[in-house]
Amino acid sequence: MRISNRERIPMVLRALAAASIIAAASMVSSANASPPGNAAPAFAEVSTAGKQVSLADFKGKTIVLEWTNNGCPFVQKHYNSKNMQNTQAAAATDGVVWLSVISSKPGSQGHVSAEQADKLTADRGAKPTHVLLDPDGSMGRAYGARTTPHMYIITPDGKVAYNGAIDSIQSSKVDDIPKAKNFVAAALANLKTGKAPDPAATVPYGCDVKY
């Protein structure tokens, strides 16, 4: 007999080396955006009530996702002025589900326990349906959330309808709120009358999400 794998292996090695270059070259980082019209990425995160909350739970309802971080000055702008609470309350009146999402990693700004999150909600008079805790950032990355705040609206059939900023003036100043167009309120109003949000995609502004 003649087992020839000794001779063959260097050749195999060379083939492997060539293949490894190709494999390495094809490794490019992917980026998510969740543009309007796309199916909303599925998620299942634990709420501050300790319950698993998933996209499928709200089939048939309009959902607003709000990325938030209580230490971020841009979030404070919209909470101190009650702009966010008012938008939430108006949405709730129309039966819209409002999910506030915290994607700050442990130890970073905005990372809070369930109790702290509930206290923040109570203290600020906020009206989210649930506050979701996403400390590993999986939900944030799936949606491509960039800033706090970063807002999404999902239609009852599970499609992204709006993705972007809370309003039209990119600043950290409360004074700008009355002058700005509230994109989320406008999009919800459009959806209510069966029209598509306009604009459906804007550039969000704020602090970076603390992944």
Add this chain to the structure above:
Amino acid sequence: MSRLAARLAGLVVFLVAAVGLTLPAAAQATAGSPHAEGTILLERSAATPGDSFLGALRLKMAPGWHVYWINPGDSGLPPTATWASSPEVEAGAFQFPTPHAIPLATLMNYGYEGELVLPFEVKIAQEAAVGAPLTIGATFDYLICADICIPEAVTLSMSLPIAAVVSSDDLASKIIAETLSSIPVALTGQAVVERSGEMFKVGVIDDSLASAVASAKSVRFFPYGAEIFHAAPQVVRNGLDGVSVEVKANTMFAKPGDNALTGIIGIETADGKTRGWEVEAAPGAVPASVATTLFSAVASAEAAPILPIDQLLVALGLAFLGGLVLNLMPCVLPVLTIKAASLVHAAHDPKELRAHGLAYLAGVVLCFAVIGAILVGLKAAGDTSVGLGFQLQYSWVTAVFALVMFAVGLNMLGVFEMGGSLMGVGGRLADRGGATGAFFTGLLAAFVGAPCVGPFMATAVGAAMTQPPPIVLGIFIMIGLGLAAPFVILSFTPAFARVLPKPGKWMITFKQALSFPMFLTALWLLWVLSAQAGADGVIWALGGAIALSFGIWLATRVGGSAAGRALSTAVIVAAFAVPVFGTISPPASAAAVVTASTWSPERIAELKAEGRVIFVDFTARWCVTCQVNKGAMHDAAVQQTFADLNVAFLEADWTNKDSVIFEELKRHGAGGVPLYLVYPASGGEPRKFDGLLSAGQIQQAVKEAAGSI
């Protein structure tokens, strides 16, 4: 930098600013905010009516903090000014210098760290009266961020004398002039952009850019808008006529048909300064003359100074020493036992011993040269994340090497013989087989040894990686020479043979004993594999090991005939293919968007009450058909259909005894698994499937169940 340190530094900046205020002011006004010190600079210490000149806001930021470019990237805001000057003073918009890319986790910002000088134009009205000083002032708002973001502001104001003749502030003029070199310039050439689906390729033809890029540290396209993913890697190429950048489109803002792109091409020079070229790219073909070479290759060869000869010799010497000590590292030692065995075997024949030594040397050096060449190649291709030991970062390579080690172990144990010796073919062939074996041993030692080099001589190799390719290769070859040296020296030392006991039966025992370090190495590689590819990967590799043993056994039985050789060779090749196939295809669950939850009769009742379509997978680990069908269920299109139709995906795992599952199987007339049930949304009895399923069948079934067909 820690937050505390950043705060302390901020305090220092503030104190310096406070002291600055008490000094006699030249044409500037300074104030501090918690993390920055702001100053107004003017080119003039006295202006004339109708004069126009440049002013600037200078921000000195605390270490670790940054402010933003006009397009901040994924988050942030650019600085703004709210002017409060005399009516005769008109200040223009900020002229933003070319920014730096500031990565933050998975996001990307564009901005400035350290010191920023933001120029603006100042015009003095003709009506201004000589002798009556004017005020220039503003509140400058800026979002300043480290790991957290704070909106800060400084309110600055200064008095500008109006005289019959201008007098300049030389210091302020110099600082403003320096920043002007960083302000993006208009192109003298032209810019084009090609859009292919999700990629933009921007081509810029410009002589000044082409020559600047040749000595640049980095090149990047900074968009004015949101058309690209800021954090996506950019592939930069350059040529005689300019530069090209490929970048991923953000299709949310760059709709199909949006084929123009505006922004700047920014470069970072060797001294850390930035320069920019304004780009208004119209749709058009990118000429080849701006994309002949990958930029990073040019930069690494030209930007890093070549080591002076004495340091180069030191680096080469260190590399040799590193290779030498590598012989003692735990990952190489087992492989060297192969060498030890063959050395003992050949020790009686000085000629054969020398041949072995040289073949071993060739194997080691070749392997290190190839590793070096691949690293150089990967670096040239823009992958800066590769280091020594990268080869074992691919799970299938790890799996293949576990099998190689296993085979070597079997060989040393005497399960089979290599080359022609078992056939009793002439001595010359056996010699050749021995030399080939030595060569292979060398390759193997280098391959498994290279990951150990990393921590051991990281600095030397690190320095090598900034050098041109020939020096990188030289360093790697020196490591190889060092690794091979002890055995080569022994091979050429006749005295060595005399200290060894006479050849005899003990050699076989010795060789067999050395097979166990081989098996241990295989075990170590499987352990590595378990971290890379999980339990499934290890199972695939063990499956490969069995196939390999079978092939070897087949060869010892039927290897005499040509057909037998072909058959056994095919089995052995297949044995290596098994773990490669098994570990290279990503685990199916990674792609799954709808993961199965556990089945129970109660859960079915609940879901039926909700009016959802339910797909139940009755399965077991030991059921092969079930595993094949898993592939169809994890098909991306099926998963998407599941997600779209909000299908409840349940799994009843019958791997272990379970009477509830068995009752359910029997109820549906099935004696075992697989069984698939699809419950319609409208309620009622489920549809049954068994045997092999296709992705199309599953989609069809759930769509029918959802009533959407």
